[in-house]
Amino acid sequence: MAFDARDKEISVDDFxxxxxxxxxxxxxEIKTEDEVDWVLIDKTNLWYKAKLVEILDEKDIKIKITPSGREVDIEELKEKADKLENMQMDSSVAEGGG
Incomplete structure (x- = not known):
């Protein structure tokens, strides 16, 4: 049995x-080596210490699959859009050398 950072039991297929x-x-996958629990995460195909991950409730999952099968992090896209909207254009930032 592996437990997350909040001491909730982790199971295969948990997000x-x-x-x-x-x-x-x-x-x-879940494995235990030298009394340390590890979980294999599909997105990176890397092993993480179970105590350094937290189980997500369904409402916390912000990854959506597009019709093409590509994963999109909705919150990341919103943050990028906000940064672009808040960017100010200024003509005095750089000058030509001529």
Whole structure:
């Protein structure tokens, strides 16, 4: 049995988020080595210490699959759009050398 950062039991097919980087994905496998629990996340195909991930509730999952089968992080797209909207154009930033 593996437990997440909040001491909730992790199962295969649970959606989790790596707390250090925010990487989200589905748990493909769980293993224990040297008394440390590890989970394999599908998005990166990397193993993460179980105590460094947190199980996501369905309402927290912000990844959507497009019709082409591509994953899209909705919150990331919103943040990028906000940054572009808040960018100001200024003609005095750079001058030509001529």
């Amino acid at each position: 989790v988020r790596y707390v250090d980087t925010g990487t989200m994905g589905k748990v493909l």
